[in-house]
Amino acid sequence: MIDAVIFDCDGVLVDSEVLAIRGEREALGALGLDYDPPTYVERFVGMHDRTFFAALRIDYRAVHGQDAPSDFEETVLAGRRKHKDGLEAVAGAHDALRAARERIGAVAVASSSRAEFLRSKLERTGLFELVAPHVYSADLVANGKPAPDIFLYAAERLGVAPARCVVLEDSVNGVRAARAAGMRAWGFLGGGHIFQGHEERLIAAGAEATLRDFRAAGRAISALEKSIR
Structure with a gap:
């Protein structure tokens, strides 16, 4: 029952989600992290931000060989907010x-x-x-x-x-x-x-x-x- x-x-x-994903992927692409939409959805959608950004920082280091910049999280969050008016x-x-x-x-x-x-x-x-x-x-x-x-x-x-x-x-x-x-x-x-x-x-x-x-x-x-x- x-x-x-x-x-x-x-x-x-x-x-x-469609708005957030669009903005996040745009911001991440500018930072050199490119994800195809299906992979992005499967890996990251549904995560709390703590887990989300921890995973992204691992990816950034794997791609660039160094830690993500200090404004990394705010850059991605700004991308997420970019399309909020269409909610x-x-x-x-x-x-x-x-x-x-x-x-x-x-x-x-x-x-x-x-x-x-x-x-x-x-x-x-x-x-x-x-x-x-x-x-x-x-x-x-x-x-x-x-x-x-x-x-x-x-x-x-x-x-x-x-x-x-x-x-x-x-x-x-x-x-x-x-x-x-x-x-x-x-x-x-x-x-x-x-x-x-x-x-x-x-x-x-x-x-x-x-x-x-x-x-x-x-x-x-x-x-x-x-x-x-």
Whole structure:
């Protein structure tokens, strides 16, 4: 039985990943680090910034033979913010949250985004009031995805056993985190950053099913209920 649905934010509820990836890759390219989009999505999407920048610094040293410059992180973050004005909710996200609360029960958001950015994105897209107060950032835990910490924290706050939670995630790291938490995981493919082969990567990471969109709340919840059964 499933008593709670936990949504990732970026790339699931809010179509922010495609904007962030574009800006980050532009900034990294100028620093001599070039990644093709599918590789970038598989390696980095879903990571907390601590883990993300640690991995990038390793790549920088491997390419350039020296440490990254002191302004490395701020340069990449500036690239991420460059396209923020185009932020929108994923189609059908509002109805999906409402339906999940009505039909499934407890609902939360558990994200790798920093707390202030997470709330801002949800508020700007009209989603925050549909899930508050259960909005949890990886800033609250010791380890970001693919570690299970944020999902375990969300389950504890909801008062629901991990085995009774299902997670909707767009990233390989997020699916791995959900599975490590002992939760069911479904891959979400409705974000603008999804590339060919990503569905297979999510399944390989542990997703038991995938959802292509939220265009109709009835369709999304029907898919959830069928998977629950």
